[in-house]
Amino acid sequence: MLSTSFAGRALRLASILVYLLFSMALSPAAVAQTPSADQIEMFQNMSPEQQRAIMEAMGGGGMRTPLPRTGVVSDRPLEFPQTVRPRARDEETDGVGPDGLPREPKLKGGDTVLLTLEVRQFKRKAPEIEERERREERRGAGQPAIPGRQMTDPRMAGSQQPAEAQTQELLERTQEETVRLEELRERVLRRNPYKLDKWGILNIPELGPIPLAGLTANEATQRISAELRLADFIVALTRLPLKAYGSEALKPFGYDLFAGSPSTFAPATDVPVPSEYVVGPGDTLQIQLIGSVKGRYALVVGRDGRINIPELEPVPVAGLRFEEVRERLEAVIREQMIGTDVNVSMGELRSIRVFVLGDAEVPGSYTVSGLSTITNALFVSGGVKEIGSLRNIQLKRAGRTVTTLDLYALLLHGDTSADARLLPGDVIFVPPVGATVGLAGEVRRPAIYELKAETAVGELLELGGGLLPEADPTLATLERVNSQRQRVTVDVNLSAASGRGLPLQSGDTLRVPTIRAILENSVAVNGHVHRSGEYQFTPGMRLSDVLPSLDELKPNADQRYILVRREMPADRQVRVFSADLEQALADPNGAANFELAPRDQIFVFDRESGRDRIIEPLMRELRLQSRIDEPTLEVSVAGKVKIPGTYPLEPGMRVSDLLRAGGSLDEAAYGGQAELTRYEVGSNGARQAELIEIDLRQALNGDPTADLALRPFDYLVIKEVPLWAAQEEVEIRGEVRFPGRYPIHRGETLRSVMARAGGLTDLAFPEGAIFTREELKERERKQLATLATRMESDLAQASLMSAQEAGRDASSALAVGQSLLATLREAKPVGRLVIDLERSTAARSGSEQDIVLKDGDRLLVPRVVQEVTVIGEVQSTTSHLFRNDLSRDDYIAMSGGLTPRADDDHIYVVRADGSVVTRSSTAWFSGGGVDIKTGDTIVAPLDTERMRPLPFWIAVTTIIYNLSIAAAAVNSF
Secondary structure (H helix, E strand, O other): OHHHHHHHHHHHHHHHHHHHHHHHOOOHHHHHOOOOHHHHHHHHOOOHHHHHHHHHHHOOOOOOOEOOOOOOEOOOOOOOOOOOOOOOOOHHHHOEOOOOOEOOOOOOOOOEEEEEEEEOOOOOOOHHHHHHHHHHHHHHOOOOOOOOOOOOOHHHOOOOOOHHHHHHHHHHHHHHHHHHHHHHHHHHHHOOOEEOOOOOEEEEOOOEEEEOOOOOHHHHHHHHHOOHHHOOEEEEEEEEOOOOOHHHHOOEOOHHHHOOOOOOOOOOOOOOOOOOOEOOOOOEEEEEEEEOOOEEEEEEOOOOOEEOOOOOOOEEOOOOEHHHHHHHHHHHHHHHOOOEEEEEEEOOOOEEEEEEEEOEOOOEEEEEEOOOEHHHHHHHOOOEOOOEOOOOEEEEEOOEEEEEEOHHHHHHHOOOOOOOEOOOOOEEEEOEOOOEEEEEEOEOOOEEEEOOOOOEHHHHHHHOOOEOOOEOHHHEEEEEEOOOOOEEEEEEOOOOHHHHOOEOOOOOEEEEOEOOOOOOOEEEEEEOEOOOEEEEOOOOOEHHHHOOOHHHEOOOEEEEEEEEEEEOOOOOOEEEEEEOHHHHHHOOOOOOOOEOOOOOEEEEEEOOOEOHHHHHHHHHHHHHOOOOOOOOOEEEEEEOEOOOEEEEOOOOOEHHHHHHHOOOEOOOEEEEEEEEEEEEEOOOOOEEEEEEEEEHHHHHOOOOOOOOEOOOOOEEEEEEOOOOOOOEEEEEEEOEOOOEEEEEOOOOEHHHHHHHOOOEOOOEOHHHOEEEOHHHHHHHHHHHHHHHHHHHHHHHHHHHHHHHHOOHHHHHHHHHHHHHHHHHHHOOOOOEEOOOHHHHHOOOOOOOOOOEOOOOOEEEEOEOOOEEEEEEOEOOOEEEEOOOOOOHHHHHHHOOOEOOOEOHHHOEEEOOOOOEEEOOOOOOOOOOOOOOOOOOEEEEOEOOHHHOOOOOHHHHHHHHHHHHHHHHHHHOO
């Protein structure tokens, strides 16, 4: 029974829901109809969840809310209020283009730019060539040539100079023009970088003022290139994004508060409405009845200032504070609806129109929320311009100033007491900025501040947040403009009351310097140590107190030569001392463990990385403080020491100390005798050198007669052991019994090393052996560079001559020459030495065929070959199987014959050993006059004589072919 009644009620409720949804979805007109009394009663009898489901199914947005009992609906939808107008993004200022990509910054006053100029590569034609081209153009355009008129160029009028003289004159004019352009370029570049003035104008003395403000770097480059005096240059302008520093970096304080542009600053609907809020037309009141009469109402205050509560008389509420409206409605409901309580809250707030005028970023009229304040309206308008005041923002109402807002109170103290709420028709006026002063240096907030009640330096420091710990208050300076309109500097002692009480003037700039970076009463340890840094100095401190063990040093640190830089207290002169840490730790009370002084800097060297990075700055200091009576305290060591160089001369320094500074003797050092060169100024005033022989063994043993005390500019040379040299080796590869690398002794020959390698194998081809040497490769590299430079110069002359001829043959010759030059520059030297391997291995000791080897020599012995190669100007460059009955011309014919560009008179053969054989002068009918052997390469060169070449083009082609053949042979291994 219970289940039956429950099912029936559920079915009835479902049918009601379907009916309501169906009746309100029939047509747009049905949505606007007022629900009937039966529908409202059915709706009230539903549970809250069912009511909410029906409301969501009927839609939100613009749907009207049915009010219980009376059938009255609210006049406005329940939405979040749009209380501000979003500020449009300024694409010019935020650096973002319409596509969302970063926009190229535009130049403005004060920007720094870098200007580069390159002279264009231009060619000038001889006058008669220009005249001939003009005649051809007229003829091509249908204009008949003028008979008897040969030249119209005024420079050639009345003269018939030969072509060579005209060419020479043209070269001289071109050189003069080039010199003039280079001088102009140097003068312009010498002033780089340039700084635009405050109007964005680039001032170049040679060109005059060029306005560039508002242009990008590319646009500015085009603008400068348009100058007539720069027509012969390729111009490029680069904007340097340098950051300002010092006083130039100061910005007005507080204006970055408006840097962002949020879309809304109005409170959302869930923000509590303050009790002092004044209700006006357009506000929505949420009224909920509880008790004998139930209902929820969303009532809008009408234009007459009243709200219409169903079944009650209209109640005036406009002009009352929200708390007063609540009390009045509670009294009316309690009086007219007995047993009913009421709950009143604010719904959607009205919008008001205010004016933001003066030096606002975007002055105008704005629609804001009824809860908006002065700062909300300022944000809507984009904030305050830098010429506007942040400390005297006025709120005017009916022509009377209601309050004044000081944004510094908000920014510095978080005080919003003066941020008054706005009423319709209010005017927010931003006057011009008042007196301003700058605060720079070691302060917490360096900026340009607007003064209001502040009149003294101490009050300015409070605006800037006070001094930083690194500030030196005794050396502050105040820059100002005096009554004579001159810039002057006033010293200010901020630690004294008189300094902090110094009056300020508009335009002043207070600078607070930092304290010296030097650490007093400290000792610094730098270099190859685990814990570098500063240590507190105490009287009697020694070297072992900061380096108590060798474990403080990193691996590979020099333990025996540690430098100490010291500034003498009397005259601040620099002195340098060295120490042997091993000896200092072994004898803590000895002289090696000397006492330190304040500001000492200790340097520990790395044996591997050298010492120049530390030694050179110290030597510069010593040289700068030298005088005629006090020469530079420096000594040098060279020869076979591990770290040769120049070192500071220490008090009491001896030869053994200099050897310790040089990292001790090298393994190749001759320990018997060394040379010390001493320079002194003689009685005649000239500098004289004295050579002193040093017994190194006795010096290292501590004999004072050998371990001499050093003087300034002494130069110690450590000799090398006779016949000492680094281990040399050669490489043998290919068809030998034991290929590999072989160490050689001084004067060893190829015959000896080949014997050590076991000789040739059965498949060896000794005629094609390749022997290369490093010093020959270096020689070839220099010769190729010299040849390429000469050819480039001659090609430039040929290019000028071709301009006169203007023929196809000349152009072809130049094209061939350029191709040969490119190939020549790309050619790699091989360093091949042509040898006869069989004769060298069987040569008599000491004979000319017995080749003496050098370090880095390589011998490559190929395997037996059976082909002959044909390259060059033939139809098909290929290789052929060797036959005894074939001649040179036969192999060329088998390759398709010569091309029309081949030089058949200079065909030559490159033997397998690298030697070159040409046609015999007596053999005219023997197929070329050269016996062809296996491994030979027949080269058919280019016929350069037909193209009026430079004299050595044939030699260039020969070199290129030979290098390519040798490189191919080496690369085959």
